[in-house]
Amino acid sequence: MKIDYEQLRKLYDETCRTKNVQYSYGTAGFRTLAKDLDTVMFTTGILAVLRSLKLQGQYVGVMITASHNPYQDNGVKIVEPDGSMLLASWEPYAMQLANAALFATHFEEFYAELVKLIELEKIDLGASNVAPHIVVGRDSRESSPYLLRCLTSTMASVFHARVLDLGCVTTPQLHYITDLSNRREREGDSALAAATEQDYYSFFIGAFNELFTTYDMEKRLSVPKLFIDTANGIGGPQLKKLLASKDWVVPSDQIEIINDKSDVPKLLNSECGADYVKTNQRLPKGLSPSSFESLYCSFDGDADRVVFYYVDSELKFHLLDGDKISTLFAKFLSKQLEMANLERSLKIGVVQTAYANGSSTAYIKDTLHCPVSCTKTGVKHLHHEAATQYDIGIYFEANGHGTIIFSEKFHQTIESELSKPNGHTLALKTLSCFAKLINQTVGDAMSDMLAVLATLAILKMAPMNWDEEYKDLPNKLVKCIVPDRSIFQTTDQERKLQNPVGLQSKIDSVIAKYPMGRSFVRASGTEDAVRVYAECQDMSKLDQFCNEIVGYVKASV
Numbered sequence: 001m002k003i004d005y006e007q008l009r010k011l012y013d014e015t016c017r018t019k020n021v022q023y024s025y026g027t028a029g030f031r032t033l034a035k036d037l038d039t040v041m042f043t044t045g046i047l048a049v050l051r052s053l054k055l056q057g058q059y060v061g062v063m064i065t066a067s068h069n070p071y072q073d074n075g076v077k078i079v080e081p082d083g084s085m086l087l088a089s090w091e092p093y094a095m096q097l098a099n100a101a102l103f104a105t106h107f108e109e110f111y112a113e114l115v116k117l118i119e120l121e122k123i124d125l126g127a128s129n130v131a132p133h134i135v136v137g138r139d140s141r142e143s144s145p146y147l148l149r150c151l152t153s154t155m156a157s158v159f160h161a162r163v164l165d166l167g168c169v170t171t172p173q174l175h176y177i178t179d180l181s182n183r184r185e186r187e188g189d190s191a192l193a194a195a196t197e198q199d200y201y202s203f204f205i206g207a208f209n210e211l212f213t214t215y216d217m218e219k220r221l222s223v224p225k226l227f228i229d230t231a232n233g234i235g236g237p238q239l240k241k242l243l244a245s246k247d248w249v250v251p252s253d254q255i256e257i258i259n260d261k262s263d264v265p266k267l268l269n270s271e272c273g274a275d276y277v278k279t280n281q282r283l284p285k286g287l288s289p290s291s292f293e294s295l296y297c298s299f300d301g302d303a304d305r306v307v308f309y310y311v312d313s314e315l316k317f318h319l320l321d322g323d324k325i326s327t328l329f330a331k332f333l334s335k336q337l338e339m340a341n342l343e344r345s346l347k348i349g350v351v352q353t354a355y356a357n358g359s360s361t362a363y364i365k366d367t368l369h370c371p372v373s374c375t376k377t378g379v380k381h382l383h384h385e386a387a388t389q390y391d392i393g394i395y396f397e398a399n400g401h402g403t404i405i406f407s408e409k410f411h412q413t414i415e416s417e418l419s420k421p422n423g424h425t426l427a428l429k430t431l432s433c434f435a436k437l438i439n440q441t442v443g444d445a446m447s448d449m450l451a452v453l454a455t456l457a458i459l460k461m462a463p464m465n466w467d468e469e470y471k472d473l474p475n476k477l478v479k480c481i482v483p484d485r486s487i488f489q490t491t492d493q494e495r496k497l498q499n500p501v502g503l504q505s506k507i508d509s510v511i512a513k514y515p516m517g518r519s520f521v522r523a524s525g526t527e528d529a530v531r532v533y534a535e536c537q538d539m540s541k542l543d544q545f546c547n548e549i550v551g552y553v554k555a556s557v
């Protein structure tokens with residue numbers, strides 16, 4: 001293949017209208033105001049093609065979304081053929097290529113950067129039998145169709161790529177379908193090759209039903225009613241497709257979807273959704289505390305996060321966040337391992353970030369006797385730790401983004417135990433089904449929700465029982481706007497500041513005054529702000545504690 005120089009130049013001139021803005025490929029790809037994204041979409045599309053070419057033409061995924069951000073924003077991220085996030089060593093390329101287009105005065109400057117990258121990565125454009133394969137998806141934002149055109153403009157006409165357009169999907173669906181399409185290609189199943197949304201629904205409903213059948217349970221939820229807030233995002237229509245599937249058997253009167261107006265752009269994430277509920281610790285718009293026995297949950301705008309909650313008999317709101325989800329799974333799965341006599345051969349562990357509530361960490365260590373690791377913020381760090389340190393690696397950010405990774409050894413062990421003459425124990429079957437119910441490529445609101453519902457049903461737990469396992473320490477997370485957040489440099493998995501010099505010792509002196517106090521300060525990777533987290537035993541002292549830290553942060557800049 002030879003790059004059609006003239007065609008590329010023409011598309012570049014037509015597409016790349018935004019110039020001279022600065023932003024970076026962060027924790028969640030590129031994310032900013034949609035109106036500034038044309039140029040970056042153009043270069044990200046090219047980078048995805050190069051990534052696919054580098055990987056012998058395997059499907060590489062690209063998702064257009066800005067998750068829980070306001071409706072005016074959008075973003076884009078690249079997904080590896082196995083459904084994981086773009087290889088970290090390629091993130092700088094995403095920026096170099098974008099900056100080359102954003103700051104170039106002539107097309108030639110951009111082109112030179114592109115050629116440099118192709119040479120650096122030794123990408124063989126001449127390999128005639130390798131066509132790049134790309135899977136694209138977008139969330140429900142109004143700007144997405146236009147940005148999709150910017151993204152894909154060069155793919156077929158300049159790079160002869162095959163593009164599988166999934167239309168509107170959730171982020172985890174894009175991850176799952178990218179991985180499944182490649183698995184099918186590898187297995188040589190050309191009749192089935194490219195996976196579809198339908199495969200996703202069939203697979204997860206199948207696993208859910210199998211688990212209920214294993215326990216001989218009626219396919220009813222353990223709560224009278226579940227309300228699902230889909231943040232007026234793409235989760236709404238996708239969830240409806242799942243619930244409308246002929247194999248979905250939970251009675252429809254048990255589930256009600258709210259905030260499902262994904263066709264009204266301005267409503268996206270507005271006073272609803274996982275981020276709103278977690279940050280404000282209150283019910284989203286559209287919900288009134290109708291019944292204290294109900295369970296509620298909220299997805300974020302692209303349905304890769306979920307948090308649960310309930311109201312008690314005094315109509316008080318109680319949040320069941322990512323920490324509560326991972327501890328529920330840790331409790332359930334450690335018990336299953338123990339019952340299957342596998343607790344010594346398979347290692348289960350929980351991965352958290354510094355934002356995990358201190359009570360959850362203590363509960364996992366002291367009550368569940370499970371190992372806990374702490375990593376930097378950002379799913380890729382948690383994912384990596386879970387995948388490399390444990391056979392069952394449970395990871396959730398407190399905000400509800402997470403999943404479970406089951407190792408190769410886990411699958412082999414379960415399979416071999418199940419094949420033994422008396423091997424069909426309930427615990428083994430449970431572990432095997434549960435592993436299928438989890439979207440292991442990335443955190444997935446729908447799959448995580450099904451796994452929580454199944455766990456609660458098997459353990460016969462009401463939301464209140466789930467919550468009672470441990471009590472969260474009062475906590476607060478605030479944003480501080482500073483002139484330059486890059487001066488805030490951290491160490492020890494972001495729990496301590498190295499810079500500005502001297503600030504950490506001031507923070508430590510404040511912490512020492514508050515029983516069970518813990519606080520840390522770090523620069524956000526997705527917003528132009530510094531985040532301050534604080535937790536302590538006494539709710540009435542929390543504001544004062546947090547304000548003192550914020551005071552020192554502001555004084556340091």
Ligand SMILES: CC(=O)N[C@H]1[C@@H](OP(=O)(O)O)O[C@H](CO)[C@@H](O)[C@@H]1O
Pocket residue numbers: 027028067355377378379397399401523524525526527531
């Ligand atoms: C405290 C917090 O919630 N931080 C979020 C937020 O990262 P920041 O780097 O803190 O802006 O966005 C990330 C991407 O969605 C998510 O992974 C992370 O948990």
Ligand SMILES: [Mg+2]
Pocket residue numbers: 067068300301302303304305
């Ligand atoms: Mg999201």
